[in-house]
């Protein structure tokens with residue numbers, strides 16, 4: 001029961017993330033979105049594009065684990081992605097739109113698993129982190145959402 005409550009809380013974090021991130025950055029100018037601050041090597045825009053990158057990869061990993069036996073889960077070079085032109089763009093709406101649609105689907109998938117105790121142990125093999133199960137693919141990304149919301153708070157506090 002305790003675990004189920006934790007899963008519900010984690011799913012709720014995923015459900016709220018796109019709106020929570022959108023609300024934090026709604027008042028920022030394009031210059032502020034792309035301002036390098038002393039607080040971080042990434043700008044607010046880079047963090048938002050990174051969340052879209054990361055969560056697209058996470059959704060693909062989840063679908064692979066649920067539909068295949070021990071599928072390989074590919075890593076990606078997040079720092080290399082983060083300096084590509086689309087990741088440095090002030091146009092955060094394109095990634096917020098990805099996050100809105102993606103998180104709605106991600107939440108729907110996790111909610112369908114709640115009644116199946118065994119599926120949460122189903123695994124894939126991550127290319128650098130080793131075996132990774134469905135439970136990890138939920139709680140790991142709850143933490144990821146929280147880490148990057150806090151990171152955006154720090155960057156906003158450090159804007160000129």
Ligand code: NI
Pocket residue numbers: 050054144148
């Ligand atoms: Ni991250």
